[in-house]
Amino acid sequence: MVKTNGIKFNYDNEIFFEFPNVNLGKHENLLIIGSSGIGKTTLLHLLAGLIKPQSGSIELFGVNTSQLASHEMDKFRGNNIGLVFQKSHFVNSLSVIENLQLAQYLSNKKDSKRIESILNNLGIIDKSNKKPNQLSQGEKQRVSIALAIVNSPKLILADEPTSSLDDKNCDNVIKILKKQASDFGAQLIVITHDSRLKKHFNKSIEL
């Protein structure tokens, strides 16, 4: 249930982007593929509501998000969208489990069972009390996936989740993402220049 219609964006009236329409039905995943500088991250930020399009509309699950006020968008994003970044980000002063608790707090939820089941599912339950800087690269990626799905989002947006990984790990991560999305009933949109991912998706858009 992701629908965009003629969205345009420009940075400082210099770089203009015009994006093809996205139309995603229920339970469908999408791969958006394109080379560097073509506005992939911009599109992801538009979909996540971090920026607003100059024109066109974005409709997520029946809500026209391009019309929401900034604080309404913050709430909507917290409740409905999980973001996975190319590089993992955490609140470094908090342990893994505290990061997940904070994520729940920020969208007014509290569900320690869910945190436990996610950590179990991702095989990192034994790292619960570790600080992010004590984790390996692969563990960090799993924790950032956990952060993206802890609030049961309906949509997971992943920005270049595999670009810095070798083939084996690349397969691994995309499988985890797809599994988590289907396990927790979310739709997945991956934006990447990594053509290795094509075989994992039925639907894709080239920018």
Added chain:
Amino acid sequence: MNIFKLSIKNIISKPLNSLLSLSLLILGIGIISLLLQLNSLIKDQMDNNLKGIDMVVGAKGSPLQLILSAVYHIDSPTGNISLEEAEKISKNRMVGSSIKLLYGDNYNGYRIVGTEKKFVELYKGEIKDGRLWDKAYEVVIGSKVYEKLNIKIGDELVSSHGLRETGEAHEDQVYEIVGLLKPTNSVLDQLILTSPESVWDIHGEHEHDEEHEHDEEHEHDEEHEHDEEHEHDDDREITAMLIKFKSPMNIIQFPRQINQETNLQAAVPSYEISRLFKLFGFGIETLSYMAYLIIIVSGFSLFINLFNSMRDRRYEMALMRTLGASRIQLSMMIIFESLILTILGFVIGLLFSRIGVMFVSSLMEESLNYDLNSFLVLNEEFWLLGLSIFIGLISSLIPALQVYKMNISETLADE
């Protein structure tokens, strides 16, 4: 988990940075609070001992010295005056009441004061055990003296000449303790009181000894002395006289009159003490300006600390925004961090100042037999709390605003 807890975790995760910005604040708050405490404690002590004394009459010399010796018992007396002249003043119609004071001896550094029983009433002293003195060589002991020296009723004291412990001992005459006083939190606590006769007697004899240096037969001296006393009453001297006027108006005219027309000196304690505090005050003021400067610098250091940590954490704050955190929540996180640090700095600063007060108090007690102990929070210290909170708010203002205005999209794209 909530924003406040997160702020605390953020502070704990960078203990050295937090300590650095705290230490300056602790220093500034500590110094100011110590100055405020000492100033107020000393002032209280001074004022407490001043009650009911409008004027002090003693020998010519420094008026401040006269006050310090006769009212606070911390300096040497200016000298002695004749009893006859002193009594002339006490009979003046402007004088409400007067109390004679005689110094000369000490016991283990505590002054033995020959005086009238009115002296005990002046400081609202009450007998804890025993009774007041009735005849010569009976003494009543202040609370600090018996607590420190562990002496009790019935014990005998051999006094030393002068006001320091090292004076030569009057071994031939002993004082008997007949009473103990309750604590009054005034000079009474650190004195040994006796009748004026005791001091006249012991020093009459002493002077006599000096006059007849080769005469070592004490029994003979004593008899001789007693005879002399009856014959020459008018030779007797006292050290100072405390005076209360009938009307407060007399405080302007009467002391001047005494200073001009007699060879006695009259000093007004409240005037001398406010003069002393003006001298003190200059030093205290200079120190507090420096301390305020330190607090301002601490605010600046706190600001830099917050600003840097905000830049270091911009990705994690952008992450929090993507997780649903509002701008206000992130700004509050920064402000909380700053306020927690400054309030902590205030509390630790106050704690340090109390340790400072205890230290100064123990120094003063050793040298002056005064102690200052009060752990009340002064009104001015609540102002310091306000100041700490203000510093916390001001230093977090710019970082919090920056966080508020942060562009998440740009921050995340900039990795």
